[in-house]
Amino acid sequence: MIRVMVVDDEALVRSGLTMILNAAADIEVVAATGGGQALAAVATYAPDLVLLDIRMPDVDGLTILARLMELPLPPVVAMLTTFDSDQYIVAALRSGASGFLVKDTDPDELAHLVRSLAAGTVALAPQVTATVISGYLHHHGERRANTHAVARLSARERDILVLLSQGLSNADIGRRLHLSIGTVKDYVSAVLAKLDVSNRVQAALWAQRAGLLDGAPA
Secondary structure: EEEEEOOOOHHHHHHHHHHHHHOOOOOEEEEEEEEHHHHHHHHHHOOOEEEOOOOOOOHHHHHHHHHHHHOOOOOOEEEOOOOOOOOHHHHHOOOOOOEEOOOOOOOHHHHHHHHHHHOOOOOOOHHHHHHHHHHHHHOOOOHHHHHHHHOOHHHHHHHHHHHHHOOOOOHHHHHOOOHHHHHHHHHHHHHHEEEOOOOHHHHHHHHHHHHOOOOOOO
16 A cells, blocks of 8 residues: 655645545555645654645745655655746755646546556656756756766666666566666665766656667667
8 A cells, every 4th residue: 555645735736636545455644634734644644745836825845855854764756746847846856755636537547547656666757757857957067077977887787777768666676677676776876976966767867868868678
């Protein structure tokens, strides 16, 4: 069971997302709060995944994200948005967000994205993907810098990077490369460390910028 917490300043949004996600047999919304109650609710309910509004009037979503990332065992955090302002999206990515979802995502797709996030894969709504890539990479230099960073990876680590960038879970990568899940986890940790990034979304963007995904099978 995937334990989810919804944080949004609008009660209607909270109730709608809760209803949609609770309809899935493997997902349970353990709490739905406004921004002011978010940190206390995380401490109480220990969710696996937090869906966090990126901009709220009482407490800014980016502030909550930063506080959550300071926890010893932070939950996976995906930002909820209704717009594509790279000012907020890029800031959230750099602070450790693992995904970006729009609030009007199709119900079936929302459950799928939640499962992907819980499995540790990249989850970007199509509406924000272009903004995330262009904005984040703009803040991290030209293609040459990304190529140099990726060049530090071993051949196997580059294989791992390409597959995680395509949204594969650790289990999927293990099956593709005939490796144990534990070995894949070790490789993923090494890739993140060598690229000096904090999550798989950021690693995927480095791979995109370095050209590793050019011509890679979907």
